[in-house]
Amino acid sequence: MKKNWWKILAIALLIYTILAGxxxxxxxLSILNETIRNQHFHVTMWFGMIILLTGSMVYAIKYLSSGNLDFDDKSIALANSGILFGVLGLVTGMLWAKYAWGDWWSGDPKQNSAAICLLIYFAYQILRNSLTDEQQRGRISGVFNIFAYAAMIPLLFILPRMTDSLHPGNGGNPGFNFYDLDSKLRVVFYPAVIGWTLLGVWIAELKLRSKRITRALED
Amino acid sequence: MKRVLTITLFLIFNLAAFSQELDSLKTGEKYSITDADYNNDSVEMADFMRSNGKIYVVVGVILIIFTGLIVYTISIDRKISKIEREVFKEKVNS
Structure with missing residues (x-):
């Protein structure tokens, strides 16, 4: 039970997020109306995704420098839950866009680059599944993971800001971003990011443990 | 390893600062939320839903669904723990 304190923390933070959020x-604010509450649910998906994929990239580097397959297992488990968060972020964003922008997909720079980012990570999963030798799979997908991460940062943070995006926080639209978040929103937002991220790590941990059991049974 | 981590963190913070600069370049000046935004009655919000107390029903529904999902996740977690104990104990003995 002592090792599981962070799972209890995740549940507590998420219940708080739902109630307070x-x-x-x-x-x-006009246009946003009550959907500003999406801050604690939609935006946190992307923050969670970035944290999980950062972890995945760190384990990819660790695998490449050590050749220990356990790091590779950790890397793919974190990448999978990160991609799950990304898909949820994209779908919730589309639902919101339908009512705020009038269309599910309006080709907004933020939407497009988020979709490209996810496609790169889908390619990562397909690449992994197409290789059978474990060490080879670990090395090739590890290198791909680092490139995918390096492509994600400009796609999500820089390119949408260089053009006019409708997304809140970009191009003068009423909204919020990491820095000028209102203090009352922050009280819910930061715990929400931590809670959702811990839930993602928990899902990744379950996947990793089942993988370890499979490996132990194979030996 | 530590060096890689430091460099990565440094890059992330730099990019975040850079994108913030791009933001302020684009808009000229930032929109900041003031107290007036909390008391602004001209913008339509879900006051009607809250006045009838119905929003609590929605919150309750979400909480029930969330609790169900978490209970299921915990049960998977326990099941994996049980298998782990069996498999890894077996390995040590053999």
Whole structure:
């Protein structure tokens, strides 16, 4: 039980996120209206994804420098839950865009680059599954993982800001970003990021442990 | 390893600062939320839903679904722990 304190923390933070995120006062901004509460659910998916994929990249580097397959297992488990968060972020973003922008997909720079970013990671999964030798799979997908991460950062953070994007926080739209977040939103937002990320790590951990059992049974 | 981590973190923070600069370049000046935004009655919000207390029903529904998913996740976690104990104990003995 002592080792599982962070799982309890994740559950507590997420229950707090749902209660406080839905019920506390929020700024009354036009266009956004109540959807500003998506901050604690949609935006946190992307923050969680970036943290999980950073972990995945770090383990890819660790695998490449050591050749220890356990690091490769950790890398793919974190990448899978990161990609799950990314897909959820994209789908919730589309639902929101339908009501805020009038269309599921309006080809906004933020939407397009998020989709490209996910496609790169889908390619990573396909690449992994097409290789059968474990060491070869680990090395090739490890290098791909680092490139995918290096492509994700400009795709999500820089390119959408160089053009006019409709996304809140970009191009003068009423919104929020990491820096000018309102203090009352922050009280929910930061715990929400930690809670969702821990849930992603938990899912990755389950996958990793089942993989370790499979390996132990194979030996 | 530590060096790689330091460089990565440094890059992330730099990029975040850089993108913030791009933001302020683009918009001229940033929109910041003030107290007036909390009391602004001209923007439509879900006040009606809250006045009837119905929003709590939605929050309850979400909480029930969330609890169900978490309970299921915990049960998978326990099941894996059980198998782990069996498999890894077996390996040590053999």
């Amino acid at each position: 839905m019920l506390l006062d929020v700024p009354r």
